[in-house]
Amino acid sequence: MTSWRPEWMLVDGAFRKGYALDADAEGRIAYVGPESGSAVEDVRRLPGNAMLPGLVDVHSHSFQRALRGKAESRYRSGPNFWSWRDTMYRCALALTPEEIYDVARMAFLEMALAGITTAGEFHYLHRTQQGKRYEAPNLLAEQVIRAAQSVGIRIVLLNCAYARAGFQLPPDPGQVRFLNPDPEEFIVNSDALRKKITTMSTASFGLAPHSLRAVPREYLVQVADWSRAAALPLHMHVSEQPAEVAACRAEYGCTPFELLDGLGILHENFTAIHAIHLQPGEIERMGRAAVTVGACPTTERNLGDGILPADQLLASGVSIALGTDSHSQTDGFENARELETNLRLSKLERAVLDGCHDQPMSALLLDCATRSGAHSLHVEAGALEAGKFADFLTIDLQDAAIAGAQPEDLLNAIVLGASPRAIADVVVHGEPVVTARRHARAPEIIEAFSRVQHRLSASL
Amino acid sequence: MTSWRPEWMLVDGAFRKGYALDADAEGRIAYVGPESGSAVEDVRRLPGNAMLPGLVDVHSHSFQRALRGKAESRYRSGPNFWSWRDTMYRCALALTPEEIYDVARMAFLEMALAGITTAGEFHYLHRTQQGKRYEAPNLLAEQVIRAAQSVGIRIVLLNCAYARAGFQLPPDPGQVRFLNPDPEEFIVNSDALRKKITTMSTASFGLAPHSLRAVPREYLVQVADWSRAAALPLHMHVSEQPAEVAACRAEYGCTPFELLDGLGILHENFTAIHAIHLQPGEIERMGRAAVTVGACPTTERNLGDGILPADQLLASGVSIALGTDSHSQTDGFENARELETNLRLSKLERAVLDGCHDQPMSALLLDCATRSGAHSLHVEAGALEAGKFADFLTIDLQDAAIAGAQPEDLLNAIVLGASPRAIADVVVHGEPVVTARRHARAPEIIEAFSRVQHRLSASL
Numbered sequence: 065m066t067s068w069r070p071e072w073m074l075v076d077g078a079f080r081k082g083y084a085l086d087a088d089a090e091g092r093i094a095y096v097g098p099e100s101g102s103a104v105e106d107v108r109r110l111p112g113n114a115m116l117p118g119l120v121d122v123h124s125h126s127f128q129r130a131l132r133g134k135a136e137s138r139y140r141s142g143p144n145f146w147s148w149r150d151t152m153y154r155c156a157l158a159l160t161p162e163e164i165y166d167v168a169r170m171a172f173l174e175m176a177l178a179g180i181t182t183a184g185e186f187h188y189l190h191r192t193q194q195g196k197r198y199e200a201p202n203l204l205a206e207q208v209i210r211a212a213q214s215v216g217i218r219i220v221l222l223n224c225a226y227a228r229a230g231f232q233l234p235p236d237p238g239q240v241r242f243l244n245p246d247p248e249e250f251i252v253n254s255d256a257l258r259k260k261i262t263t264m265s266t267a268s269f270g271l272a273p274h275s276l277r278a279v280p281r282e283y284l285v286q287v288a289d290w291s292r293a294a295a296l297p298l299h300m301h302v303s304e305q306p307a308e309v310a311a312c313r314a315e316y317g318c319t320p321f322e323l324l325d326g327l328g329i330l331h332e333n334f335t336a337i338h339a340i341h342l343q344p345g346e347i348e349r350m351g352r353a354a355v356t357v358g359a360c361p362t363t364e365r366n367l368g369d370g371i372l373p374a375d376q377l378l379a380s381g382v383s384i385a386l387g388t389d390s391h392s393q394t395d396g397f398e399n400a401r402e403l404e405t406n407l408r409l410s411k412l413e414r415a416v417l418d419g420c421h422d423q424p425m426s427a428l429l430l431d432c433a434t435r436s437g438a439h440s441l442h443v444e445a446g447a448l449e450a451g452k453f454a455d456f457l458t459i460d461l462q463d464a465a466i467a468g469a470q471p472e473d474l475l476n477a478i479v480l481g482a483s484p485r486a487i488a489d490v491v492v493h494g495e496p497v498v499t500a501r502r503h504a505r506a507p508e509i510i511e512a513f514s515r516v517q518h519r520l521s522a523s524l
Numbered sequence: 525m526t527s528w529r530p531e532w533m534l535v536d537g538a539f540r541k542g543y544a545l546d547a548d549a550e551g552r553i554a555y556v557g558p559e560s561g562s563a564v565e566d567v568r569r570l571p572g573n574a575m576l577p578g579l580v581d582v583h584s585h586s587f588q589r590a591l592r593g594k595a596e597s598r599y600r601s602g603p604n605f606w607s608w609r610d611t612m613y614r615c616a617l618a619l620t621p622e623e624i625y626d627v628a629r630m631a632f633l634e635m636a637l638a639g640i641t642t643a644g645e646f647h648y649l650h651r652t653q654q655g656k657r658y659e660a661p662n663l664l665a666e667q668v669i670r671a672a673q674s675v676g677i678r679i680v681l682l683n684c685a686y687a688r689a690g691f692q693l694p695p696d697p698g699q700v701r702f703l704n705p706d707p708e709e710f711i712v713n714s715d716a717l718r719k720k721i722t723t724m725s726t727a728s729f730g731l732a733p734h735s736l737r738a739v740p741r742e743y744l745v746q747v748a749d750w751s752r753a754a755a756l757p758l759h760m761h762v763s764e765q766p767a768e769v770a771a772c773r774a775e776y777g778c779t780p781f782e783l784l785d786g787l788g789i790l791h792e793n794f795t796a797i798h799a800i801h802l803q804p805g806e807i808e809r810m811g812r813a814a815v816t817v818g819a820c821p822t823t824e825r826n827l828g829d830g831i832l833p834a835d836q837l838l839a840s841g842v843s844i845a846l847g848t849d850s851h852s853q854t855d856g857f858e859n860a861r862e863l864e865t866n867l868r869l870s871k872l873e874r875a876v877l878d879g880c881h882d883q884p885m886s887a888l889l890l891d892c893a894t895r896s897g898a899h900s901l902h903v904e905a906g907a908l909e910a911g912k913f914a915d916f917l918t919i920d921l922q923d924a925a926i927a928g929a930q931p932e933d934l935l936n937a938i939v940l941g942a943s944p945r946a947i948a949d950v951v952v953h954g955e956p957v958v959t960a961r962r963h964a965r966a967p968e969i970i971e972a973f974s975r976v977q978h979r980l981s982a983s984l
Contacts, residue, residue, distance in 0.1 A: 132929070132933075132936075132937055132940075132941055133929055133933035133934070133935075133936030133937035133940060133941065134933050134936070136874075136875055136878070136885060136886065136936045136940060137875060137878055137884065137885070138874070138875035138876075138878035138879055138885075139878070139879070141874070141875070142874070142875075143873050143874055143875065144872070144873055144874055145872075145874065147874075148874055170924075170927070170928065173924055174924040174925065177924050305872075306872070364869075365865040365866075365868055365869050366865065366868070366874075366940070367868075367874065368868040368869070368871065368872045368873045368874045369869075369872070370869060370872055371869055392940060392941065393925075393940065393941045394924075394925065394941075395943060398858070398943075405825040405826065406825075406869060408825055408826065408827075408828040409824075409825050409828070409829075409830060409831055409866060409869070410870075411828065412604070412605075412765075412766070412828045412829070412830055413603050413604055413828045414596075414598070414601070414602070414603055414604055414605065414607075414608055414826075414827065414828045415596055415597060415598035415601070415602075415603065416598075418596070418597055418598035418599070419598055419599070424597065425596060425597070425598075426596065462966075462967075462970055464630075464633055464634040464637050464854075464944075464966070464970075465634065465853075465854065465944075467630070467970040467973060467974065468630065468970060468973040468974040468976070468977040469592070469593055469977065470977055470978060470981040472981065473592075473593035473594050473977075473981070474593070475593075476592075476593030476594070476596045477592050477593035480592075480593060480596060480826070480852060480853065481592055481593065481852065481853045481854075483855060483858075483943035483944055483945060484924075484925075484943055484945050485943060485944050485945035506922075506924070507922075510922055510924075510927040510928060513927060513928040514927065514928040516928070517928040517929065517930055517933075518930060521930040521932065521933070
């Protein structure tokens with residue numbers, strides 16, 4: 065057992081002094097409370113640090129870390145999401161299995177350094193660069209899991225079903241690595257992967273039918289039925305772009321959430337990624353079913369997706385979790401604050417989310433980045449509470465962005481003003497992953513990633 | 525003379541290897557070019573670093589650094605800009621002259637650590653906490669200049685004229701420290717300050733009539749006439765909020781830029797801070813006069829000001845410079861990228877500014893953060909060119925946000941993905957200010973600032 069003793073600890077919404085967090089040998093929190101209540105002898109003091117729960121990132125495509133800075137030209141990557149997607153497809157086609165591992169390690173390293181302790185990896189690379197099955201059908205998923213374990217962060221592998229380019233659309237050669245056209249085969253492979261993951265202490269499994277576009281209704285229902293029977297997290301891209309809503313209307317004659325509601329898929333295990341372009345009546349359906357929205361503001365602004373109506377969603381009872389998605393920028397606090405600041409820009413108001421769910425704005429935004437994400441991914445984490453996994457970060461109170469903040473303003477200063485520079489230590493499953501801003505494997509991870517980037521520069 | 529030798533140097537829009545920047549004893553760049561062209565013996569190698577011009581921040585209210593995290597409650601600080609302003613006034617009234625120095629040092633320290641080498645300080649604290657003249661009328665301006673010198677960053681003190689609460693409005697007791705009701709007195713005091721600053725190597729002077737609301741037309745014309753005669757930078761808040769445009773129409777029967785144009789104030793020495801809520805015809809007037817807009821996106825989103833039409837402004841010939849303004853968040857690259865990402869959010873497009881002024885998007889955004897700011901503040905900086913001040917930053921190429929980027933993608937990765945963590949070294953006027961992420965005076969600056977914050981926590 066190790067007893068962590070930061071200067072301040074965020075417990076029940078307030079920063080508390082003289083608190084201890086005891087982590088047991090199984091990676092769980094055995095005790096949180098005043099130091100006097102801890103009988104653990106291995107004490108690690110963190111003076112000048114504030115402890116918060118680790119951030120839970122519900123939506124990552126780790127391979128897209130290779131794209132950073134490479135799809136920002138209007139002339140080469142075009143003027144919108146759909147043209148960006150073509151560049152992303154070229155990236156997906158270019159990577160060997162070993163490179164997928166190298167790029168994922170870089171993505172997870174950067175996430176860890178930003179205080180992210182769990183990655184929900186929405187994994188859709190399944191086949192060879194030529195579109196053939198690998199002999200080991202889950203090879204690429206296992207590469208990504210290995211990458212997370214090498215970095216030391218917790219992973220929820222959300223295995224993605226992808227069957228087609230879209231309603232009445234011909235096959236798209238850019239998507240050949242994603243395809244699982246047969247639902248039975250997808251479920252057999254997924255179940256084998258799930259069983260393998262069950263033996264791992266810092267990995268778990270979920271399901272991710274890609275989108276209404278890529279998965280026809282009958283297939284979707286089969287996957288959803290299995291997820292309900294097995295009590296697995298179910299994630300899906302929904303309504304990221306207006307064209308998706310139009311395609312759903314064309315195919316099914318209704319809006320995306322009308323369709324999902326009608327199929328019985330809207331429930332508290334369901335996380336809709338993005339959910340930006342919502343039609344009248346959809347928010348009420350989502351709220352009644354207590355779904356989660358997986359918002360990815362830093363990516364959504366990069367891709368020109370639009371602004372999430374977070375105020376309306378929260379008011380209706382929807383939970384909001386957060387993801388970095390394309391890794392165009394990896395900054396968990398920036399991601400959280402944009403839920404609020406984007407609303408300020410569009411409504412010309414301030415503190416729009418303050419008081420939602422009876423919480424001060426910053427506590428609410430931190431909950432989105434922690435507790436709601438843990439709920440979405442079925443991970444027992446996201447709060448400094450006995451019984452949960454010992455996944456936490458510490459903030460250097462001398463960081464220039466938050467120095468001088470008094471306890472009552474500290475969470476505002478962190479959530480609204482801090483950058484990854486403020487993250488000092490990161491612990492996952494009771495094990496130190498980042499210590500005093502350093503990750504022990506960073507040099508080798510960066511070296512391997514640099515080799516991939518050098519090779520890709522010719523082919524993208 | 526010192527010859528700086530980074531791994532990469534950004535010269536003429538491209539990263540170049542094997543380049544040297546020689547700084548002379550007067551703080552200027554004597555030579556930029558291949559190392560073979562440098563004959564300087566004092567060589568400082570910066571392996572693993574990329575050198576860029578230092579960021580120029582055209583709009584800072586350093587005392588507002590004390591407000592970070594303190595005005596984010598809808599219940600205490602209200603739902604909009606105007607209610608936030610009341611909290612800001614309480615902050616302005618609360619600070620002693622020594623505390624104004626302490627808070628300014630903290631603001632400038634954080635700016636330096638973020639790669640900002642010049643601060644345009646829009647300074648409107650003139651009087652005592654009771655609204656009386658100080659015996660030394662420029663006491664508070666000199667405190668702020670002293671703070672910049674203590675930190676080591678360059679400052680342009682933009683002395684602010686403030687005469688009234690607004691058209692037909694009674695005096696506002698929250699503004700008593702700002703007032704300079706008499707233009708002659710303002711000019712006499714300002715000229716004394718200007719002369720004193722002229723003797724300083726890293727400070728310069730400009731004028732800042734606060735806004736059309738706070739400065740009546742005749743007063744404004746007097747200040748503008750002097751600025752033109754003395755060739756001084758002239759900065760003014762314009763059209764930050766819709767209510768300002770309405771007040772201008774009510775008082776003068778025209779839009780803000782119609783009024784300024786009619787008074788002959790729109791010219792290339794003029795910088796309009798914010799300029800968000802523009803009416804038909806205003807952008808053309810601004811473009812014809814080649815004014816600069818001082819955009820402050822991180823503050824503008826915090827205050828709920830709205831989104832700058834940066835694409836239209838640039839297309840019409842307006843320059844855009846950048847400022848941190850309220851210091852709600854101090855991140856020069858984030859500030860720059862929001863010019864672009866906010867447009868993506870509102871237009872549902874990507875790479876909106878790519879190709880503007882025949883520049884790739886990231887080069888354009890970096891120019892806004894450097895060259896345009898230097899132009900706005902009349903500072904010979906903002907580019908790595910012989911003759912300019914030796915003001916630069918270096919980027920740690922191993923930073924997790926940019927590691928692995930190839931030379932052709934590096935500027936995109938920095939401008940779109942980096943945070944202050946990536947800033948390794950900062951040099952101003954040839955002198956190291958930040959070395960390997962450390963500022964020598966940070967501990968004492970943070971300690972003094974923390975004392976102020978502790979005292980303020982009772983009074984704000």
